[in-house]
Amino acid sequence: MFEVAELGHSIDKATYKKEVPKLREALLDAQFELAEKKPFPVILIVSGVNGAGKGETVNTLNFWMDPRSIHAHAVGEQTDEEADRPSMWKFWRRLPPRGTIGIFFGSWYSFPIRQHIEGKKDQDYLDAHLDDILRFERMLAEEGALILKFWLHLSKDALTDRLTTLESSKETKWKVTKDDWKGLEKLDQLVPVAEHVLRRTSTAHAPWIVVEASDEKYRNLTVGKTLLKAIQGRLKETAKTPPLAVPVDSLESIDGKNILGSLDLTQALDKSDYKKKLAKQQGRLSKLMRSPKFKKRSIVMVFEGNDAAGKGGAIRRVTGAMDSRTYDIIPIAAPTDEEKVQPYLWRFWRKLPRVAHTTIFDRSWYGRVLVERVEGFCAQADWLRAYNEINDFEEEMTRHGSIVFKFWLSISAEEQLERFNAREATGYKRFKLTEEDWRNRDKWDEYAHAVCDMVERTSTEIAPWTLVEANSKYFARIKVLKTICDRLEKEL
Amino acid sequence: MFEVAELGHSIDKATYKKEVPKLREALLDAQFELAEKKPFPVILIVSGVNGAGKGETVNTLNFWMDPRSIHAHAVGEQTDEEADRPSMWKFWRRLPPRGTIGIFFGSWYSFPIRQHIEGKKDQDYLDAHLDDILRFERMLAEEGALILKFWLHLSKDALTDRLTTLESSKETKWKVTKDDWKGLEKLDQLVPVAEHVLRRTSTAHAPWIVVEASDEKYRNLTVGKTLLKAIQGRLKETAKTPPLAVPVDSLESIDGKNILGSLDLTQALDKSDYKKKLAKQQGRLSKLMRSPKFKKRSIVMVFEGNDAAGKGGAIRRVTGAMDSRTYDIIPIAAPTDEEKVQPYLWRFWRKLPRVAHTTIFDRSWYGRVLVERVEGFCAQADWLRAYNEINDFEEEMTRHGSIVFKFWLSISAEEQLERFNAREATGYKRFKLTEEDWRNRDKWDEYAHAVCDMVERTSTEIAPWTLVEANSKYFARIKVLKTICDRLEKEL
Numbered sequence: 001m002f003e004v005a006e007l008g009h010s011i012d013k014a015t016y017k018k019e020v021p022k023l024r025e026a027l028l029d030a031q032f033e034l035a036e037k038k039p040f041p042v043i044l045i046v047s048g049v050n051g052a053g054k055g056e057t058v059n060t061l062n063f064w065m066d067p068r069s070i071h072a073h074a075v076g077e078q079t080d081e082e083a084d085r086p087s088m089w090k091f092w093r094r095l096p097p098r099g100t101i102g103i104f105f106g107s108w109y110s111f112p113i114r115q116h117i118e119g120k121k122d123q124d125y126l127d128a129h130l131d132d133i134l135r136f137e138r139m140l141a142e143e144g145a146l147i148l149k150f151w152l153h154l155s156k157d158a159l160t161d162r163l164t165t166l167e168s169s170k171e172t173k174w175k176v177t178k179d180d181w182k183g184l185e186k187l188d189q190l191v192p193v194a195e196h197v198l199r200r201t202s203t204a205h206a207p208w209i210v211v212e213a214s215d216e217k218y219r220n221l222t223v224g225k226t227l228l229k230a231i232q233g234r235l236k237e238t239a240k241t242p243p244l245a246v247p248v249d250s251l252e253s254i255d256g257k258n259i260l261g262s263l264d265l266t267q268a269l270d271k272s273d274y275k276k277k278l279a280k281q282q283g284r285l286s287k288l289m290r291s292p293k294f295k296k297r298s299i300v301m302v303f304e305g306n307d308a309a310g311k312g313g314a315i316r317r318v319t320g321a322m323d324s325r326t327y328d329i330i331p332i333a334a335p336t337d338e339e340k341v342q343p344y345l346w347r348f349w350r351k352l353p354r355v356a357h358t359t360i361f362d363r364s365w366y367g368r369v370l371v372e373r374v375e376g377f378c379a380q381a382d383w384l385r386a387y388n389e390i391n392d393f394e395e396e397m398t399r400h401g402s403i404v405f406k407f408w409l410s411i412s413a414e415e416q417l418e419r420f421n422a423r424e425a426t427g428y429k430r431f432k433l434t435e436e437d438w439r440n441r442d443k444w445d446e447y448a449h450a451v452c453d454m455v456e457r458t459s460t461e462i463a464p465w466t467l468v469e470a471n472s473k474y475f476a477r478i479k480v481l482k483t484i485c486d487r488l489e490k491e492l
Numbered sequence: 493m494f495e496v497a498e499l500g501h502s503i504d505k506a507t508y509k510k511e512v513p514k515l516r517e518a519l520l521d522a523q524f525e526l527a528e529k530k531p532f533p534v535i536l537i538v539s540g541v542n543g544a545g546k547g548e549t550v551n552t553l554n555f556w557m558d559p560r561s562i563h564a565h566a567v568g569e570q571t572d573e574e575a576d577r578p579s580m581w582k583f584w585r586r587l588p589p590r591g592t593i594g595i596f597f598g599s600w601y602s603f604p605i606r607q608h609i610e611g612k613k614d615q616d617y618l619d620a621h622l623d624d625i626l627r628f629e630r631m632l633a634e635e636g637a638l639i640l641k642f643w644l645h646l647s648k649d650a651l652t653d654r655l656t657t658l659e660s661s662k663e664t665k666w667k668v669t670k671d672d673w674k675g676l677e678k679l680d681q682l683v684p685v686a687e688h689v690l691r692r693t694s695t696a697h698a699p700w701i702v703v704e705a706s707d708e709k710y711r712n713l714t715v716g717k718t719l720l721k722a723i724q725g726r727l728k729e730t731a732k733t734p735p736l737a738v739p740v741d742s743l744e745s746i747d748g749k750n751i752l753g754s755l756d757l758t759q760a761l762d763k764s765d766y767k768k769k770l771a772k773q774q775g776r777l778s779k780l781m782r783s784p785k786f787k788k789r790s791i792v793m794v795f796e797g798n799d800a801a802g803k804g805g806a807i808r809r810v811t812g813a814m815d816s817r818t819y820d821i822i823p824i825a826a827p828t829d830e831e832k833v834q835p836y837l838w839r840f841w842r843k844l845p846r847v848a849h850t851t852i853f854d855r856s857w858y859g860r861v862l863v864e865r866v867e868g869f870c871a872q873a874d875w876l877r878a879y880n881e882i883n884d885f886e887e888e889m890t891r892h893g894s895i896v897f898k899f900w901l902s903i904s905a906e907e908q909l910e911r912f913n914a915r916e917a918t919g920y921k922r923f924k925l926t927e928e929d930w931r932n933r934d935k936w937d938e939y940a941h942a943v944c945d946m947v948e949r950t951s952t953e954i955a956p957w958t959l960v961e962a963n964s965k966y967f968a969r970i971k972v973l974k975t976i977c978d979r980l981e982k983e984l
Contacts, residue, residue: 032922058816067821074817079573324550325566329559336830430524
């Protein structure tokens with residue numbers, strides 16, 4: 001596939017001089033519209049042979065365009081804050097907000113390619129990694145990102161020429177580094193791997209564009225024009241037609257049986273029993289949290305449940321056994337405006353715990369397949385794809401060593417009504433009921449249906465759902481604590 | 493001053509049992525109102541003798557209150573991302589947004605106290621550090637923060653008793669660490685230093701509260717009640733009366749002379765001269781940026797100027813000589829909602845560069861004393877105090893090794909009118925003039941006055957303003973580049 005990039009493409013000086021002003025003008029106009037309307041982010045990956053002028057190409061783009069809404073990232077060595085979190089965290093934190101352009105030098109491709117070339121990992125490992133990347137990029141694209149991936153290519157001869165020429169002049173000598181010469185030696189190893197990677201990961205929504213890089217003018221102009229066309233094209237697109245999806249009703253169980261219905265909500269605990277068990281389980285948890293093994297792990301907990309099911313109370317019994325310095329509770333409400341211009345998972349990625357820490361989400365990314373689905377806040381296609389995206393997300397956490405807990409606190413409609421009434425009677429402002437609580441209640445069956453789908457599709461071996469019978473608060477709290485302790489005992 | 497905390501304060505079990513439910517109720521109500529109205533953030537510092545139960549106290553608060561809007565921070569060892577930035581960065585990034593409570597264990601006091609006790613630094617160093625802290629806390633308070641600083645105290649005997657008792661039981665043995673026993677040994681050293689620190693830094697807006705910690709119940713109840721009173725009191729306060737300040741008109745120069753008027757705006761460069769000089773200065777800059785010494789420094793640049801003065805063009809000529817991977821340009825527009833619930837400097841702190849990197853601010857924290865002053869977006873007292881706060885901010889950067897550049901690009905009113913007219917004529921959307929541009933123009937004299945005050949009060953030896961005559965764009969760009977290169981040559 002690189003043959004087309006070894007044809008000796010070049011642009012003469014006069015043409016370049018004529019073309020560049022027009023291109024700049026058009027790029028600036030497109031960029032202005034992008035920044036003003038903020039319809040999507042642009043993600044550029046600039047990869048390729050060392051010495052092919054990746055840095056120069058991006059510097060040129062920056063000079064042609066308005067550099068204030070372009071951010072270039074050289075993601076090289078991990079910082080310790082990055083090493084403490086799942087490997088994709090360092091890219092998530094750098095994703096460009098809508099309306100801006102993010103350029104990645106060291107991208108999510110660098111690591112698997114390097115591992116493979118250095119012989120540390122085999123082809124299967126590489127391919128598994130590429131599958132992950134494909135899913136990640138598809139998610140970005142579905143969230144609206146315009147993704148372009150440039151591979152700057154040079155044949156061995158052309159690269160040798162280029163490095164020699166650069167080194168021969170005082171002015172440009174510094175541009176050639178040891179890595180460039182090393183890259184030349186490894187070119188024969190790199191090319192077949194790169195071919196494989198590019199072929200497997202070039203998709204309609206995130207294509208690779210191979211650019212011959214021996215002639216700077218040709219290289220710059222090709223990258224610039226490609227970028228321009230892509231932005232212009234996307235700006236012109238009207239609202240996208242959502243991809244076809246299975247009509248939702250077909251998912252409903254035809255015999256009316258479902259997993260929520262199978263719960264025995266009459267299970268209860270009396271107070272004295274509760275107090276004894278609470279002390280015991282909190283003692284266990286407190287000890288487990290001090291395990292030296294936890295220093296290399298982290299914990300992510302998700303609490304979901306019916307309104308008034310007692311999530312807050314359960315959370316407090318869990319944190320009651322923990323050191324306040326080691327956990328954070330993140331209540332999920334409306335996204336901030338910085339979160340709104342990012343993929344929906346972004347706000348959760350940014351809160352992931354470091355090792356030896358715990359993040360507890362009071363409501364979570366499951367809002368996508370619960371409230372957003374039921375209330376129609378997102379398209380059907382969007383919440384349908386969310387199941388897989390969420391499973392991928394949780395798999396990344398687990399792979400990194402996080403222990404993921406997910407609790408659904410379930411109460412009956414009658415119990416909820418009683419609690420609502422009790423809350424109205426107390427008069428405490430902080431327990432006040434909102435219109436929304438009553439509205440959600442009216443959609444009880446729809447929510448129940450969404451919950452069943454959610455459990456079916458996202459209860460995985462690595463991150464199972466625990467359904468908690470919560471008509472009795474005491475019973476629920478002990479079940480939550482015990483579930484956590486049992487699992488931690490196995491894992492730590 | 494610690495005598496009052498060695499009286500053997502204690503609360504009996506019955507009283508505690510009676511008091512706690514009432515206190516919790518009231519704390520929850522206050523916290524609910526705080527979270528809902530978001531009038532201010534609460535900053536708690538929990539310091540004191542090791543082994544006095546700092547962790548337990550905060551765990552208790554977390555259990556009594558709603559832990560979802562409380563975040564506790566153990567700021568211990570710096571991460572590498574923190575070490576790469578001014579020392580206060582690690583606290584700024586953890587400041588609680590309005591409506592929430594932030595608890596700091598390792599606070600801005602820990603480091604200077606430790607340095608002094610370990611004999612690495614003398615009293616003068618400590619006092620200089622305390623002055624910085626006083627200014628920092630005053631700024632936080634003026635920005636609306638409720639600041640409470642608890643010092644948990646134990647006499648040597650009481651601490652010995654406590655540690656021995658804890659160690660004697662299987663259940664609590666783990667709570668005693670080697671550090672606690674070491675703390676006991678060093679108590680005689682700590683106490684006089686702590687006294688000195690507390691006396692110097694206990695202010696009306698950020699008081700120290702010394703709490704005897706030998707009895708857990710007394711300790712918890714005292715901390716809880718103090719916190720409650722402080723939040724309740726502040727919630728009841730009506731809009732604060734701004735502190736007295738010198739009426740602004742008295743600052744005006746009486747003979748009409750000012751520093752902007754002294755600029756010779758006729759200075760110009762012709763195109764061929766410009767091209768030569770541009771190549772030369774960009775070459776210099778490019779070389780300087782590759783200096784090995786820069787690996788331990790960072791650069792912060794501020795570009796301010798009249799509308800249409802050519803900030804963007806000047807910035808592009810600077811970045812044209814830099815590697816896109818090493819700089820970020822931050823255009824300052826309206827703050828995001830995450831920024832709005834923080835002190836006004838927060839949005840700039842979060843963008844400070846790591847070492848070997850550059851951040852370029854296109855407009856900056858000087859908005860406080862320019863547009864916010866002129867348009868009345870903040871009170872007079874607020875922009876008046878900003879001069880000092882800004883000087884402190886820049887001093888912290890400089891101390892850390894950042895090199896701070898500040899450019900004011902100055903054009904004449906006639907030149908601006910010409911440029912506005914030219915922009916209207918081009919028809920490029922991206923050059924469109926807004927109502928605001930014309931409105932600012934109407935206030936030309938007020939802005940000029942604000943600029944002169946700004947230069948007078950914030951042009952310091954470590955972070956001087958460079959006034960750039962910008963009627964000629966060519967002249968301005970070269971002056972900017974040359975200023976940068978000259979200074980970098982000295983510093984690197």
